Amino acid sequence: MTLELFAHPFSSYCQKALIAFYENDIPFTYRMLEDPGVGEEFAALWPIKRFPILRDGERVVLETSVVIEYLAVHYPGPVRLIPEDADLALEVRMLDRFFDNYVMTPQGDIVFESLRPAEARDPYGADQARKMLETSYAWLDDLMKDRTWAVGETFTLADCAAAPSLFYADWTHRIPEQYVHLLAYRARLLQRPSFARAVDEARRFRHYFPLGAPDRD
Helix, strand or coil: CCEEEEECCCCHHHHHHHHHHHHCCCCEEEEECCCCCHHHHHHHHCCCCCCCEEEECCEEEECHHHHHHHHHHHCCCCCCCCCCCHHHHHHHHHHHHHHHHHHHHHHHHHHHHHHCCHHHCCHHHHHHHHHHHHHHHHHHHHHHHHCCECCECCCCHHHHHHHHHHHHHHHHCCCCCCCHHHHHHHHHHHHCHHHHHHHHHHHHHHHHCCCCCCCCC
16 A cells, blocks of 8 residues: 655655655655645544654554654665664664754744744744754754764764754754854755755745745755
């Protein structure tokens, strides 16, 4: 039975999952949430309504990192996104959580803050999110000074997380020019064919970005 991915191409977490599909050319049916009836089916499968979710026959897989791990277990391909070496796999999972929690999350907090009514805004929270991004940028720049990918020379789950989080974070709170290693890493991610495809598929939705999508990338 064909895999079904309930997703939207402009979502950072959906792009994270799409990279894994594209890296290993895994066939799937794209259940785009804008299509008629898909949103209702998605909500019935997952009342929390956080996407993407994966359906494989009767099985529904939640949370992007778990979706990618599921693909690695049940639909393996030539690109091993989870290393066989146990210690390397732990580092990959650690950095996956870093990108989700300390780049993707504060970036999203700033965006969501901009969507709130003026009377419901939280300037302190938005300021804390920006400070978190600045701390993360500094740490990542040092990490990437002698690495090609997040965990050395092999593209992994951690890079699937890094690509959309750094892509949108730089739109939201620009990465300072002095962080040359981090900016070079972001550029490499954009050149990776799997992520470049995800970015291109989302171009027509850039008007959705509430802070105004920059004329680059």
